[in-house]
Amino acid sequence: MSAGRSERAETPMKTVRVALGERSYPIRIGAGTLDDAGAAIAKATGARQVAVLTVPGVGRRYAPRLLRSLKAAGVRARRIEVPDGDATKNLRQAAKLYDAFLEQGLDRRSALVALGGGMVGDLTGYAAATYLRGIPFVQVPTTLLSMVDASVGGKVAVNLKQGKNLVGAFHQPRLVWIDSETLRSLPARERAAGMAELIKHAAIRDARLFAQLERDVEAALALDPAVLNAAIARSCRIKAEVVAQDEREGGVRMLLNFGHTLGHAVEKKYRYGRVLHGEAVSMGMVYAARRSEELALAPAGTAARLEALLQRAGLPTELPQFARKAYLDALRVDKKKQDERIRFVVLRRIGEAETRPLTPEEIYPLRP
């Protein structure tokens, strides 16, 4: 913690504002700032009573500090632990949470805090969107993926047995509080998976961030706070810009699906085991970049540059050798398909993407 304090002095907090009219909110990024979260949460929500939702591992490490800082800010706080893993993100768990909130006496002026990764953020956000017709919530993400991805956009959801994120809402947090020091306890493989989404944001919108990552992706993964926090802030800003333009996902927000069409196919085929989401997206991005070159949309070398960076981040870049039919079947049930065509995200160059309406066969052509 003393290390955190001193680094904090060196790397001042950064703020990214997500501009959504009266639903606007700030993302505050620092290193070693968890102990200051309480006051910020109190100010952002006005709540005097909150529930902090977390999973056992993260909760053991960070919940005591967060609860202490909430109490110091005059907020009554209770920790609610949910089992780890995406299977927890369901309607039954949400129903249990409502019971816990009522027992705790949370009312419309109370708030929820999500302390953890994307699962905790999604579940907490969904509960916050629906409890008493919506109460405020704050995200305190502790994985790189949730820092750069799930913390921006307001998409909250739970899974049904038929598929992921089929029930949900758009519910914006009042504040996202990122302490990148919490990544110290994140396994290297998950850091890399989070880096995939960060690289994705650079690839579709920001050639300068991409070049920066080409300079020092290793330092970012080693949690050098100056490098990492700048990259997180830039990545959040990209997603925030896209979301602000397109809160409910009709147009430009589609670009965030870069790498996801094939990535989802891989995840589904593996039944969401074996590969992490970011790993599947990494494979999907390289595939999509190569396809962009083949369709003469991106200059030669684009895919190789993307692949090299992803590999340096420790990410897999080749799709598994499933039968072509398996990929086509997965593409055909893609929920983003429009009639027969899928709005497939292609690169025009590093830093620029667009969608193309392609059939599954055009996305995954027969190769001689």
Added chain:
Amino acid sequence: MSAGRSERAETPMKTVRVALGERSYPIRIGAGTLDDAGAAIAKATGARQVAVLTVPGVGRRYAPRLLRSLKAAGVRARRIEVPDGDATKNLRQAAKLYDAFLEQGLDRRSALVALGGGMVGDLTGYAAATYLRGIPFVQVPTTLLSMVDASVGGKVAVNLKQGKNLVGAFHQPRLVWIDSETLRSLPARERAAGMAELIKHAAIRDARLFAQLERDVEAALALDPAVLNAAIARSCRIKAEVVAQDEREGGVRMLLNFGHTLGHAVEKKYRYGRVLHGEAVSMGMVYAARRSEELALAPAGTAARLEALLQRAGLPTELPQFARKAYLDALRVDKKKQDERIRFVVLRRIGEAETRPLTPEEIYPLRP
């Protein structure tokens, strides 16, 4: 139906626009217009596939006509029946609906239609708010209460065992289609209960509508389309104005709670049996009007005038003789209480209301 056609010619459709920025929508009020709903729903939602949610009695009477009109408009429609009664409005029923939607293949461009009373509207709206993070829905209310009350405001919810409407959202319909002829099949007692909310809107905001109802409340209850449709339209307009000023219920929307503080206490004490919501509100309004006079906020005679109109509508106007403690206990857990005080809605005169922060003891004082 031929009667409906000819009356329709006499009473042209009325439109009330609920102004909520990009969430604005029209309420269309007519007599004998159910057969035209399909085209309007297709236009308002853009959907080519819908599910029509209803309860058995209403479904038997009106669903075939509605489905026929949807088909004529090129919309594939399926009827989904849920059991009648407020107990149906729960998370388990919502989960069953999600399964039915997936089985039917409803996607983000599909829509839901609520055909029935407030329960169906609330449940359908909640399912629409959460399925695939929100899809469009349309209300086709068939009770007077849901026409003048539930159809405006966007409050959708389900009950928990701990209380009513504890889980929900704000989700505005794309269209409300009111055919007042569907009220022919509504029992007289429920017509009267709906009239209570209509009289409430007049009492808090519109002295002219109140005077109109004093002239011909009997004709309205007998479903004279010219009288009734004008009153429904005026009542919807009042609620729409209030909601437009205050979509999420901080200020002026509180006025819609006139009569509800004591009304809820009565409903709760009866465990939501024996009295209809509108009947409880009728008792609560007369109580609140008398209290307004006692507190020298409203001129003498205000309560008597309100009471006389409610009685002509066939509504009860005296609170049950529960022990004072029972009322105080019910008031103390009122979820709208702010610290110790409740924002109690009082009348200043017929057509004008305001809130006063009062303690339970001030709302229900000890009487010698």
